[in-house]
Amino acid sequence: FNITIDEYDALSQRQGGVCAICRSKETMKNKYGLKRLAVDHNHLTGKIRGLLCGRCNQALGLFASDEEGVGRLLSAVEYMRRNNV
Template identity: 50%
Template sequence: MRSSRTASGFGSRCTSCHNAANSEYYFRRGHQLIKKQVLDMHVAQGGRCAICGDPAQHLDHDHATGATRQLLCQRCNQGLGLFRDEPGLLYAAALHVDAHRDRQLLARIRQTCVGPAPERPDGHPPVGS
């Protein structure tokens, strides 16, 4: 690996060794876990996101306490972060999406089942109206 800190311009480790050491340090520093614990979590979850079931790549943690939760895919991990880990906001967002879907479904039902009133061939309204 290249390094500006040495006279020769080369570091003391190859790229793969450097990356492995940084990976170990990341989990220990950021989550107080060793890499084996993370691999055990990965196996226990079947390599899947704890929320949606897509392949998991990120270790989720509580930002307030630092406690490790589970492995998530990138979208779910970022989504939780963007909603500031607030269950109320997540619930409000779910209600918003459900309400929108319900309105769309009602509009399709009205269009399919009720539809526009049929016109009479003579142009007059039906008797009794």
């Protein structure tokens, strides 16, 4: 996403260098080594929400960045809780 290295580093420092959702360090790799945390942003407004690990970013990406998508995400959480998973 379109932020400077300094902005990225400041955001990473505020989050303690971990994912804003699962609070884990990045574990996904690419051909250069360990990937950096992904810059998560609202696709409608462009507002940056935080940095996410690859797994959380992919999972969140499966749900749209709108109110309907948030509803589906909450329904998925409720489903998992009901089924003790």
